[in-house]
Each structure stands twice: as structure tokens, then as C-alpha cells.
Amino acid sequence: MDPSIVKELEAIVGPENVSTSVADTYVFGFDSSIHRHKADVVVMPVRTEEVSDIVKLANRHRIPVVARGGGTGLSGHAVPVKGGIVLSTRRMTKIIDVRVEDLYVRVQPGIINDDLNKVLMKRNFYFPPTPGSGKVATIGGMVANNASGMRAIKYGATRDYVMGMEVVLPTGELAHLGTRTIKNSSGYQLDRLIVGSEGTLGIITEITLRIMPVPGNKALVLAAFDDLRKAGQTISDVIAYPVIPSAMEFMDRTCIDAVISAFNVNFPHSEAIVMIELDGHLAEIADNMEIVEKIASDAGAIEVRSSDDPKEMAEWVAARKAVLPAMSAMPNKASVALADDMSVPISKIPDAVVAFHEIAKKYDIIIATYGHAGDGNLHTKFLLDVNDAKAWKRGEAAVGEVYAVVNSLGGTTSGEHGIAITKAPYMRKERKDTLAAMIAIKKALDPNNIMNPGKLFEWEGLILADLRYPAEVEEDGHPAEGFGEGVE
Ligand SMILES: Cc1cc2nc3c(=O)[nH]c(=O)nc-3n(C[C@H](O)[C@H](O)[C@H](O)COP(=O)(O)OP(=O)(O)OC[C@H]3O[C@@H](n4cnc5c(N)ncnc54)[C@H](O)[C@@H]3O)c2cc1C
Numbered sequence: 001m002d003p004s005i006v007k008e009l010e011a012i013v014g015p016e017n018v019s020t021s022v023a024d025t026y027v028f029g030f031d032s033s034i035h036r037h038k039a040d041v042v043v044m045p046v047r048t049e050e051v052s053d054i055v056k057l058a059n060r061h062r063i064p065v066v067a068r069g070g071g072t073g074l075s076g077h078a079v080p081v082k083g084g085i086v087l088s089t090r091r092m093t094k095i096i097d098v099r100v101e102d103l104y105v106r107v108q109p110g111i112i113n114d115d116l117n118k119v120l121m122k123r124n125f126y127f128p129p130t131p132g133s134g135k136v137a138t139i140g141g142m143v144a145n146n147a148s149g150m151r152a153i154k155y156g157a158t159r160d161y162v163m164g165m166e167v168v169l170p171t172g173e174l175a176h177l178g179t180r181t182i183k184n185s186s187g188y189q190l191d192r193l194i195v196g197s198e199g200t201l202g203i204i205t206e207i208t209l210r211i212m213p214v215p216g217n218k219a220l221v222l223a224a225f226d227d228l229r230k231a232g233q234t235i236s237d238v239i240a241y242p243v244i245p246s247a248m249e250f251m252d253r254t255c256i257d258a259v260i261s262a263f264n265v266n267f268p269h270s271e272a273i274v275m276i277e278l279d280g281h282l283a284e285i286a287d288n289m290e291i292v293e294k295i296a297s298d299a300g301a302i303e304v305r306s307s308d309d310p311k312e313m314a315e316w317v318a319a320r321k322a323v324l325p326a327m328s329a330m331p332n333k334a335s336v337a338l339a340d341d342m343s344v345p346i347s348k349i350p351d352a353v354v355a356f357h358e359i360a361k362k363y364d365i366i367i368a369t370y371g372h373a374g375d376g377n378l379h380t381k382f383l384l385d386v387n388d389a390k391a392w393k394r395g396e397a398a399v400g401e402v403y404a405v406v407n408s409l410g411g412t413t414s415g416e417h418g419i420a421i422t423k424a425p426y427m428r429k430e431r432k433d434t435l436a437a438m439i440a441i442k443k444a445l446d447p448n449n450i451m452n453p454g455k456l457f458e459w460e461g462l463i464l465a466d467l468r469y470p471a472e473v474e475e476d477g478h479p480a481e482g483f484g485e486g487v488e
Contacts, residue, residue, distance in 0.1 A: 001040040005061060009043050009085070012053045017044040017091070028068065028086045032133075034336050035076035035421055036468040039066075039086040046091040048166060048174065048205040055203060056172030058085055058450050065170075066452050067199040069110060069141030072133040074337040075414075076421035077145065077198050081454040081466060087203060089140050096206065100125050104163055104180055105211050109140025109204045125211045128155035131416075132321055140204050145418040146196035150247040150277075153374035155212070157416065159195045166206035167194055170446035180208050193441070198418055199452040201445050215246065215279040219289050219308040220316055223296035224270035228252070230300040231272035232350030235373050237295045238276065239346060243288050247277040248374025252353060254383075255323045255370045262326035265319040268303045272353075274373065275320055323370050327381055333366070335381040337422065338395050338463070339402040343415030346376040355405040356380055363394040367402075377415035386469045396464055403429075421466070424459035431457075 001020065009018045019025070019042045029038045040063075045051050058065045064084030071078055080086055089110030096106040100123050107116060113127070113134040120126050130149040131137050137147065143165070148157035164178025178184060178191030194201055225231040235248060251259075251273045259265045267273060274296070278288045289306055296304050307313050327335040344352045353369050360367040366383035380402065384391045403413060403426040412430065413419065419427045428435060435457050442449075442457075449458075 001063075002061075005057070005063065006041055008057055009041065009054065012057070013043055013045050013050050017046075018042070028071075028088065029079060030468055031068075031071045031073045031076065031078045032337070033074050033076040033079065033420070033422060034338070034464075034468055035079045035081070035466045037079050037081045037466045038083065039080045040083045042086045042088060044088045044091050048168065051087065051168045051203050051205050052172050052174060054085065054087060055168050055170065055450075059171055059448055062448050062450060064453050065203070065450055067140065067144070067203050069138030069144075070112065070133070070136040072137045073141065073145065073420060074340055074417045075419060075423050076466070077141075077418060077452075077455070079421070079466065081421065081459075084450075089138060092140075092205070095119055098123065100211065102180065103182060103210055103212075104208050106180075106206060106208050107139055108206060109143070110138050113137050113139060113142060120211055121214060124214050126214050127161060127209055128212055129158045129161065132324075139207055139209070143195055143204055143207055144197060144199050146416070148372075148377075148416045150249055150372050152372060152377070152416070153248060154244050154246045154279075159192065161210045162191055162195055162207065163210050164208040165191050165194060165204050167202040167204050169202045170448070170451045175202070178208065182210070196418065198420060198455055200442060200455055201451060203451075217282050217285055217308070218246070218277060218279045218313065219285045219306065220313045221276045221278070221289060221292045221296065222267075222305045222307075222316055223274050223276070223301040224268035224303040225272045225274070225300065226270060226302050227300065228272050228353050229350045231274050232347070232353075233299040234274055234296045234301065235349060236347045237299060238292055239374070241291060241295065243278075243291055245276045245288075245292070245374060246279040247275075247372070249275040249320050249371070250349065250373035250378070251275075251320065251323060251370045252357075252368065254366060254368035255327070258326035258330065258368065259319050259322050262329040263319065263322050265315075265322070267319060270302060275316060276374075320370075323368070324381070327368055327383060330383060332385055333383040334386045335368070335383055336386065336395070337417075338382045339380055339399040339423070339426075341377070341379055341414045341417035341423075342403070342406040342411050343375070343377045344406060344409045344411035346374070348409040348411065349373050349376065349378065352378060352405060352409055352411070356402060359398050359401045359405070362401075363398040365391065365394055365398060367398070372415075375415070376411070392464055396462070399426075399463065420455050421459050421461075422463050424456060425463065428457055
């Protein structure tokens with residue numbers, strides 16, 4: 001990067017908040033995906049005006065700008081694939097205004113989800129989307145990705161709580177979108193356009209979020225099955241009854257075995273577990289618990305356990321959350337986010353999981369499936385030897401088949417993690433009749449293509465590109481030059 005540009009950035013935010021050090025440009029080149037690419041410079045503004053000045057400078061010089069929150073994106077969202085400026089919101093963590101009487105909170109984008117909820121809970125309110133990454137993920141990153149989590153079945157996704165926002169557009173101009181009112185029918189809902197835009201249309205500098213009262217009581221039902229289809233039947237029957245649980249989580253045998261073996265969790269050895277969380281008034285919970293237990297037994301559960309003991313429920317939830325670290329403990333394998341976040345219509349979950357198992361067998365890889373079954377959102381983790389270029393190629397071929405199944409079942413490429421790089425080719429295929437509209441919107445707002453370039457519909461390369469692992473994989477499955485030599 002031209003040193004004069006670094007000097008200008010230092011003049012905007014102070015030299016202590018600009019870094020071109022090898023360590024910073026390297027570390028800020030990663031997120032939680034399989035990808036990485038070195039940044040040219042990392043800059044940490046604290047005020048909207050600073051963000052605007054940085055973006056104006058970048059736009060003048062046609063330098064890419066990639067917003068970065070907690071870096072927990074799983075598809076390469078915050079990876080600066082074209083180099084340029086990584087704009088970290090690490091210092092933009094202010095809660096500007098808590099207005100429980102108006103049901104909203106105004107925040108800067110860098111506040112972490114769980115930190116915000118700690119403050120809101122003191123007033124008996126909260127922001128309901130609960131990603132597994134809530135200890136690290138920022139509200140800006142959640143809005144830019146339309147993140148959600150296990151409670152979306154009853155409480156929706158981030159999109160459902162965004163009332164308004166302030167955005168620095170790619171030209172550096174400020175725009176105020178949406179409102180601070182519960183209702184708003186005043187023209188185009190442009191705040192919704194920014195939700196899920198993955199940092200490609202502007203930098204969010206302030207967000208007004210709707211908040212909700214904390215639900216009172218909770219109980220959990222845990223049902224284990226010797227057959228995936230019986231688990232699927234339970235999920236569909238609970239919803240059709242209708243009982244709308246606050247969460248309904250699913251784990252297949254690979255996940256169950258992994259958490260039992262890594263953490264000695266007291267879960268039944270089985271083909272599938274469905275964990276159903278009920279919330280509300282005590283009498284309502286008791287009624288629904290009985291209904292859910294009967295549905296699971298009628299569907300053929302081999303074991304049904306229920307609990308309203310906070311300690312026991314916390315242990316079960318912790319065990320479900322331990323799936324990812326448990327898989328990382330498997331010898332000679334790493335869990336990688338390839339096709340990690342599809343959604344299918346709720347009743348199609350068993351078809352999807354059975355098909356994923358068949359694809360895994362065909363390509364001699366392990367695909368572990370778990371997720372937020374109550375809303376049809378599955379997570380698959382591919383377990384690979386990351387030093388084996390052929391295993392990567394088999395994984396890549398399996399991804400194509402996984403998404404073909406998802407599409408044939410009426411599903412979508414991503415339910416909550418977003419697209420960025422790893423899922424770009426499949427999103428392009430799925431959304432082919434609206435791609436032109438997306439491209440036109442991007443061109444209108446970002447004529448010089450500086451905002452997180454190369455992502456979403458713009459990513460035309462292979463999904464096994466810019467790998468964070470010391471393996472670059474060639475077309476024929478053999479290691480490319482530099483394989484095994486370590487990263488830059
Ligand atoms: C262990 C683990 C568990 C997870 N569980 C869930 C889950 O349950 N549900 C779920 O939905 N996701 C989950 N995720 C994915 C991830 O946490 C979410 O996508 C989250 O919203 C990313 O937030 P972040 O602050 O880390 O954003 P980053 O990764 O830093 O960035 C994500 C995207 O947002 C953009 N962005 C960030 N800040 C701004 C801003 N101020 N303005 C404009 N664009 C911005 C970036 O440019 C990038 O494109 C999980 C990830 C991990 C690693």
C-alpha cells in the first residue's frame with residue numbers, strides 16, 4: 001500500500017489505530033472459514049465521521065474496504081480477497097440508548113451480541129437471535145449476515161429486529177435507513193436491503209434494534225431415536241400439532257458419538273437426538289411437555305428425557321453446543337465449513353440427512369449433520385485430513401451433490417451463515433433469475449466496487465481458493481506448488 005495513503009488514514013483515526021504490521025495484516029486476513037488473504041492495512045475507527053472519511057479516501061483511490069466485526073463468518077465474509085483496507089469495528093462498541101418503553105436499543109456495530117444482552121437483561125429485556133458464536137459475533141456482523149440461531153423457529157432472525165440503521169455508503173455519504181418506530185410503511189424498506197448484504201453495500205455505523213421481554217420459564221425434552229426418519233417425524237408432528245417450541249435442535253450419530261467421546265456427555269448412543277426447548281408460563285410448559293413426550297414416543301423414540309432443572313438443562317445445551325469442538329478433537333481430521341448451512345422445508349430434514357449420509361459414503365468422507373431442525377436449518381461439517389489434497393477434491397465434489405439435493409427439496413443455500421466465497425457458486429445457481437437485479441443494485445450504490453469486492457455473485461473462482469490451510473488444490477487433485485510449505 002502506498003505509504004501516503006497510510007499517512008492519510010493515520011490522520012483520520014490516529015497512528016495508533018492504523019496498522020500495516022506483518023502480524024496484524026496476517027491475522028486480519030482470516031475469519032472462521034477455510035479461506036485467508038492478507039490485508040494491506042488494518043484501521044480501527046471509533047466514530048461515524050471517521051468511517052465516512054476512510055471510505056471517501058478509499059473511493060477516491062479505488063481501494064477495497066472490508067468491514068470486520070468479530071471475524072466469526074464461516075464462508076470468507078471478512079477475508080480481504082482483493083487486499084486493501086480491513087475496517088475493524090472493534091472500537092465501535094457503544095450502547096447509545098436503551099429505550100425499553102419504546103421497545104428499542106440503539107448501538108454501534110462493534111458491540112458483541114452477549115455483551116448487549118447482559119445489559120438488556122438487567123432491564124428484563126433482550127435481543128432474541130442467539131448465534132452459537134454470541135460471545136464473539138458483533139451486532140454489525142449479525143445484521144450484515146442476517147444471523148440467527150436456535151431460537152429462530154419462535155423468535156425469528158436478526159432481520160426481524162432491525163428497525164433502522166445509519167450506513168456509510170460506498171461513496172462515503174451518510175444514509176439513515178428505517179426508523180425508530182415499531183411500524184414503518186414509508187417507502188422502500190432500504191434497511192432490509194442492507195440486512196444480509198455482507199458488507200458489500202456500505203458500512204453500518206449505528207443500528208436500532210427491536211427488543212423483547214425475557215421469557216420466564218423453560219423446560220427441555222430430549223428424545224433419542226434408532227432411525228433418522230423417526231426423529232424427522234417427531235420434528236414435523238410437534239410443529240403440526242401445533243406446539244411452537246423456543247428451540248428444536250437435531251444431532252446425527254457422528255455428532256452424538258463425537259460429544260460423548262470428547263466430553264463424556266451423558267447422551268444416549270443413538271442414530272439421532274432431537275432436543276426440544278419449551279418456554280412460557282409454567283402451566284403452558286407442563287402441557288406442552290406432555291404433548292411433546294407423547295409425540296416422540298409415538299414416533300418410536302428409544303428414550304425420552306425431560307427436565308426443568310436449570311443445571312441439567314444447561315448441561316444438555318452445553319453438550320449440543322460442544323458439537324463443533326468435539327469434532328475438532330477427532331484424530332487426523334479437521335472439521336471444515338464447506339457446505340455448512342443449508343435450509344430445507346422442515347418436513348424434508350430426514351430426506352436431506354439421509355441423502356447427505358449417502359453422499360458422504362460415495363466420496364469416502366465424513367459429513368456430520370446437526371442444527372436448528374425446528375426451522376429447517378441444518379449444519380453439515382465435513383471432516384477431512386486437511387493435508388490431503390485428494391480429500392479436499394472429494395469434499396468439493398460432495399458439496400455440489402449436497403446442494404443439488406438441497407435445491408431438489410425446495411431448500412436454500414444458506415439459512416443463517418451467509419454466502420461470501422464458499423457458497424457463492426451455489427447461491428448464483430439458486431438465484432439465477434434475480435442475479436441481474438442484485439448486480440444492478442451493487443453498481444448503483446458502489447460504482448467503483450470498493451465494498452468487500454469479490455464476494456457473493458462476484459466470486460467466480462473455485463470454492464477451494466485462498467485456503468487458510470497450507471494446501472492449494474489443483475484441478476486434478478494434486479497439490480499445487482507451495483503445498484505443505486506453510487502460509488505466507
Ligand atoms: C462457532 C461458531 C458458531 C456460529 N453459530 C452461528 C449461529 O448459530 N447462527 C448464525 O447465524 N451464525 C453463526 N455463526 C456465524 C457467524 O458468527 C455469524 O455470521 C455472525 O453474524 C458474524 O458476525 P461477526 O461480527 O463475527 O462478523 P464478521 O465475520 O466479522 O463479518 C461478517 C460479514 O459482515 C460484514 N460486516 C461486519 N461488520 C459490518 C458493518 N459494521 N457494516 C457492514 N458490514 C459488516 C463483514 O464485511 C462480513 O462480510 C457461527 C460461527 C462460529 C465460528
